[in-house]
Every structure is written in C-alpha cells, then in structure tokens.
Amino acid sequence: MSVKTNENKLMTEGSIARQIFFFSVPLILGNLLQQLYNTADSIIVGNYVGSNALAAVGSSTSLICLLIAFSQGASVGAGVIVSQxxxxxxxxxxQNAVHTALAIAFFLGLILTAGGMLLTKPILLQMHTPKEVLGDSVTYLRLYFGGVVFNVIYNMAAGILNAAGNSKRSLLYLGCASIINIFLDLLLIRGFHMGVAGAAIATDISQLISGVLAILYLIRVQSDYQVSLKKIRLHKHMVKRIIQVGLPTGIQNMVISFSNVLVQSSVNGYGASAMAGFGAYMKIDGFNIMPVMSFSMAATTFVGQNYGAGKIQRVKKGIWVTLAMEILYTLTTGFLLMTFSDPLLKMFSSDPSVVNFGKLAMKYFCPFYFLLGILHGLAGTVRGTGKTIPPMVILLISLCLFRILWVQLILPCFGSIEGVFILYPVSWAFGMVLMILYTWKGHWLKG
Known part of the structure; x- marks a missing residue:
C-alpha cells in the first residue's frame, strides 16, 4: 500500500531561518535519540555490571567509528546527489540515485560485518587495551558488528529521507529504536545478567527495527524517491557520482576516526578508571556533537537543493543562519553540561576516580564546542555544492594529522591525561580557522 505524504519539503523558497531550523530540529532530536540509546548501554552496564565493563563499552566507540566511517561517507554522498x-x-x-545508494549500503554492510568481527581483537590489542577490559571489549564489538549491516542500511535510508526534506521520519524511527533498545538493555543486562553481550544484542535488534521501518516507508511513499526492491542495483554512472562526492567524506571520517583510536590508546595507558571516565564523558559529549553534525547535515541539504536550483544568494544567506544556530546551541549546552557535570557522570558510575576523570574531560571540552560548531557548519555548507574534497582536506589536517603529531610529539611533555584532553579544543580551533579561510577565499560556489 502506498503512502501519500506532505512531509517532503524543498527548501528553495521561503524563510531561510525557519526552513533550516525546522529541518534541523528532527535531525537533532533523532541524533539525540540515537545517542540516548548508545548512552543507555553505558549507563546500564556501568551500574549493573561494573567499571571494567563500562570501560569496555565506552572505549569501543572510536573503533566502531573507524570501521563504519566509509559507509557514513557514502550516505553523505548519496544525500547530496539526491538533494541536488x-x-x-x-x-x-x-530514482537511479536512491536505488544505487541502497545497493551500496547493502554491500558495504556485509563487508563491515565480516571485517569488524575478524579485526576486532587485533585492533584492540594494538590499542593497548588493558587485560581486565579486553575480554568484554572483544565480546561487545564482535556482537555489535554482527548486526552493523542494519545500521548502514538505516543510515542510507535516513540520508535519502533527509535529502528530500523529510527528516521527521528519521526521528520517528529512531524514537522507536531508542525505546526498544533501552527496554532490551534492562531486560538482557539487568534481567538476564548478560553483561556487555546484552548491550550489543539490544543495539543490534533496535538498529534492525529502525532499518526495516525506514525501508518500508521508502517502499510505500508516493514520491520521486519511492523505492522498489526490484530496482535496487548499482547504476554505473550513479555509483561514480556517489563515490566522487562521498569518498572524500568517507576517507575523512576514516582517518579522523583513526586519529581518535590513537587518542583512545593514549587514554588506555592511564588505566581502566581513566578509560571508564573518558568513555562516560564521550557519551555525554555526543549530546553536543550530534546536534552540531545535525546542523551541518541541514546545511548540506539546504545548500544542495538551492545550489541545484541555481539560487546562490540563498546559499550565502544560509551560511550565516547555520552558524548562528551552531554557536547559540553549543554555548548553551556547554554551560549546562559544566553546571550539572557531577550528577551527569554519576549516572554512569559511583566510582569517584571514574567521575573525576570525566569531570576533568568536561573542563577542556565544554567551553569550546562553538569552535567545532563553526568548523562543521561551514564544512556542511561547502559539501552541499558537491565540493567535498576541500572540507575533507581541512578536517584531515586539523582533526587527524594535527592530533597524530600532538600525540607523538607534544603529549609526552605533559605527563598527565590533561595533555590528551586539551588536544581537542586546540584541534577544533585550528580547523575552524582553516575552514573560515577557505569559505572566504575559495571558489566553492563556482561550477
């Protein structure tokens, strides 16, 4: 049965601020819900299993991001092409773009499932994961990657919906997944005492459900981007276009994630309490980072549609609207996180050393999120024109190469974990300056 919808909105006419804001809100709420069910894993594991299990789940984030980074780039590329x-x-x-994107997602998902399950332990060993944490980390990651294909398919489907201006659907399906994940976490971890295995299985099931719901909607919707399962295949010219736009973002995500794996390795050297405290804060950090990325995604869609329609002045005005929203949000949430740091961290663990490590991370992160907001806001804007290589280069230099050099050359001079934490705002500031210079002086609006 087909579904008629008035949820799909092109942003080529009307109030720019209103359109970007109301398109961003479902994206933000959706990403916050996704972060919520990821955070629920850590909270429930930390309270019902222990600090070592919390360290295992928390420290897995950087490795998960590394292995799925390319698929995220592919979904960005597909979204830009569809919006244009x-x-x-x-x-x-x-139609060609939508069906090619879903075919790419399926094949990438299968590759990531196999690769993640095989490579988990060797990479964790290279990350200097402590012995008391290693077993739980391997169990969690192998089970997580057993279902990662559902995550890849959902993200691609959500990218298609967002490109059409239908971000409310992504929010709805993530809401369902979040509720199911938290329920299953409590059932499997607290009820059946399955530990980190229960957390991973709960995540897999919730991602499966959100992916199925998104695909079913795409099949039933009456719109230009309606999906027919029989038509899902690789169109050669469209594969090339999606790769051209998405590959730079995918490489960027992979290399930045690799640098974060190196940073996590440095944290691991300070022991399980440091891993747990940093991992707990990184879950809280997601409630700031994900909305920043949501505004960036909204800018990409807005620019993609208006650039495709030849409305360059709207593109330029959209830059300032996006930056204003990014800065206002990050300053507000940074203040709130600092104000309520103690109760927030104690949700994950009552261990004082774990809480203290988390609060120390907050000191260096929270006041400076606006730097990251400006960096990603401008990167999302440029990316919407299909020019994804310049943002990729800038993000690689600032968030990867700079961080690697810092870890190798500067971190040893600190002698404490504060040298790891201060790296983040410094790299954000460096990237922001480079991105401002490119947006100002570059020729990204020319065909």
Whole structure:
C-alpha cells in the first residue's frame, strides 16, 4: 500500500531561518535519540555490571567509528546527489540515485560485518587495551558488528529521507529504536545478567527495527524517491557520482576516526578508571556533537537543493543562519553540561576516580564546542555544492594529522591525561580557522 505524504519539503523558497531550523530540529532530536540509546548501554552496564565493563563499552566507540566511517561517507554522498536532483526536478536520476545508494549500503554492510568481527581483537590489542577490559571489549564489538549491516542500511535510508526534506521520519524511527533498545538493555543486562553481550544484542535488534521501518516507508511513499526492491542495483554512472562526492567524506571520517583510536590508546595507558571516565564523558559529549553534525547535515541539504536550483544568494544567506544556530546551541549546552557535570557522570558510575576523570574531560571540552560548531557548519555548507574534497582536506589536517603529531610529539611533555584532553579544543580551533579561510577565499560556489 502506498503512502501519500506532505512531509517532503524543498527548501528553495521561503524563510531561510525557519526552513533550516525546522529541518534541523528532527535531525537533532533523532541524533539525540540515537545517542540516548548508545548512552543507555553505558549507563546500564556501568551500574549493573561494573567499571571494567563500562570501560569496555565506552572505549569501543572510536573503533566502531573507524570501521563504519566509509559507509557514513557514502550516505553523505548519496544525500547530496539526491538533494541536488530533487532541487533540479530530475525524477529519473533521483530514482537511479536512491536505488544505487541502497545497493551500496547493502554491500558495504556485509563487508563491515565480516571485517569488524575478524579485526576486532587485533585492533584492540594494538590499542593497548588493558587485560581486565579486553575480554568484554572483544565480546561487545564482535556482537555489535554482527548486526552493523542494519545500521548502514538505516543510515542510507535516513540520508535519502533527509535529502528530500523529510527528516521527521528519521526521528520517528529512531524514537522507536531508542525505546526498544533501552527496554532490551534492562531486560538482557539487568534481567538476564548478560553483561556487555546484552548491550550489543539490544543495539543490534533496535538498529534492525529502525532499518526495516525506514525501508518500508521508502517502499510505500508516493514520491520521486519511492523505492522498489526490484530496482535496487548499482547504476554505473550513479555509483561514480556517489563515490566522487562521498569518498572524500568517507576517507575523512576514516582517518579522523583513526586519529581518535590513537587518542583512545593514549587514554588506555592511564588505566581502566581513566578509560571508564573518558568513555562516560564521550557519551555525554555526543549530546553536543550530534546536534552540531545535525546542523551541518541541514546545511548540506539546504545548500544542495538551492545550489541545484541555481539560487546562490540563498546559499550565502544560509551560511550565516547555520552558524548562528551552531554557536547559540553549543554555548548553551556547554554551560549546562559544566553546571550539572557531577550528577551527569554519576549516572554512569559511583566510582569517584571514574567521575573525576570525566569531570576533568568536561573542563577542556565544554567551553569550546562553538569552535567545532563553526568548523562543521561551514564544512556542511561547502559539501552541499558537491565540493567535498576541500572540507575533507581541512578536517584531515586539523582533526587527524594535527592530533597524530600532538600525540607523538607534544603529549609526552605533559605527563598527565590533561595533555590528551586539551588536544581537542586546540584541534577544533585550528580547523575552524582553516575552514573560515577557505569559505572566504575559495571558489566553492563556482561550477
């Protein structure tokens, strides 16, 4: 049965601030829900299993991001292409892009499932994961990657929906997944005492459900981007276009994630309490980072549609609107996180040493999130024109190369974990300056 919808909105006419804001809100809420069920794993594990298990789940984040980074780039590339064809009212190419994107997601998901399950232990050993944490980390990650194909398919489907201006659907399905995940966490961890295995299985099931719901909607919706399972295949010219746009973002995500793995390795050297405290705060950190990325995604879609329609002045105005929203949000949430740092961290663990490590991380992160907001806001804007290489280069230099050099050359001079924490705002500031210079002086608005 088909679904008629008025949820799909092109942003080529009307109030720019209103359109970006109301498109961003479902993205933000959706990403916060996704972060919520990831955080629920850590909270429930930390309270019902222990600090070592919390360290295992928390420290897995950087490795998960590393292994799924390329698929995230592919979904960004597909979203840009779909939004541009929608803006140009080219139904045939919208259909080709949508079906090619889903085929790419399926194949990437299978590759990541196999690769993640095989490579988990060797990489964890290279990350200097302590022996008391290693067993739980391997169990959690292998089970997580057993279901990662559902995560990849959902993200691609959500990218298609967001490109069409239908971000509310992504929010709805993530809401369902979040509720199911938290329920299953409590059932499997507290009820059946399955430990970190229960957390991973709960995540897999919730991602499966959100992926199925998104695909079913795409099959039933009456719109240019409606999906037919029989048509899902790789269109050669569209694969090339999606890779051209998405590959730089995928490489960027992978290399930045690799640098974060190195940073996590440095944290691991300070013991299980440091791992648990840093891991707990990184879950809280996600409630700031994910909305920053949501505003960036909204800017990419807005620019993609308006650039495709040839409305360059709207693109330029959209930059300032996006930056204002990024800065206001990050300053507000940074203040709130600092104010309520103690009760927030104690949700994960009552261990004083774990809480103290988390609060120390907050000291260096929270006041400076606006730097990251400006960096990603401008990167998302440029990316919407299909020019993904310049943002990739800038993010690689600032958030990867700079961090690697810091870990190798400067961190040993500190002699404490504070040298790891201060790296983040310094790299954000460096990237922001480079991105401002490119946006100001670059020729990204020219075809």
């Amino acid at each position: 064809y929608l803006g140009a009212n080219n139904k045939k190419e919208v």
